[in-house]
Amino acid sequence: KAGVTQTPRYLIKTRGQQVTLSCSPISGHRSVSWYQQTPGQGLQFLFEYFSETQRNKGNFPGRFSGRQFSNSRSEMNVSTLELGDSALYLCASRWVSGRSDGEQFFGPGTRLTVL
Amino acid sequence: AQSVTQPDIHITVSEGASLELRCNYSYGATPYLFWYVQSPGQGLQLLLKYFSGDTLVQGIKGFEAEFKRSQSSFNLRKPSVHWSDAAEYFCAVVRGGSQGNLIFGKGTKLSVKP
DSSP states (O other): OOOOEEEOSEEEEOTTOOEEEEEEOOTTOOEEEEEEEETTTEEEEEEEEETTEEEEEOSOOTTEEEEEOTTSOEEEEEOSOOGGGOEEEEEEEEOBOSSOBOOOEEOOOEEEEEO | OOEEEOOOSEEEEETTSOEEEOOEEEOSSOOOEEEEEEOTTOOEEEEEEEOSSOSEEEOGGGOEEEEEGGGTEEEEEESSOOGGGOEEEEEEEEETTEEEEEEEOOOEEEEEEO
């Protein structure tokens, strides 16, 4: 079974631009979560999507948004990029059913550099 | 508020020596706890998890962790470290009942001396 894939793996943008990152979950996984990893703040939860609906949201400004498609693929968008948005963005997927759910499996991440 | 603390930022051990990485959590109810490992340039790999039951949990790669409610700890151990274990280790707790929403500690970087 293929793992979680994220594209692109590396991105360089300039301040003020916007960026879209993509995540394809493991087949059968309907939940996708996004995390931001920086040296200063560590790993921070951005949001979780399940069946095309945002389930949870972390404490990030509205410039950070996401969506999930009917095939469970997810995208996150950051508008008006700031230098502090430079980070590794990790996507994780998990299996969820009505009675139980599973742990998260992480992708390799997208390294975003804002100049 | 829930939180996870990993007191050691960086640990160096000799190959073959035993290892213990510390993790303390703050959570009102019984927590769901995880240990993940991250190699350079890679995503996170789940080592083990604790939900309930036996407080000593076995994971992959020879790792184990012990949940101690009285100490609010979930320390990771390995009896004999291999050079390939050099990586960063993260302890995490579920927030709000959803395994899709984890609070992570700041991580402990493990270096292994030959």
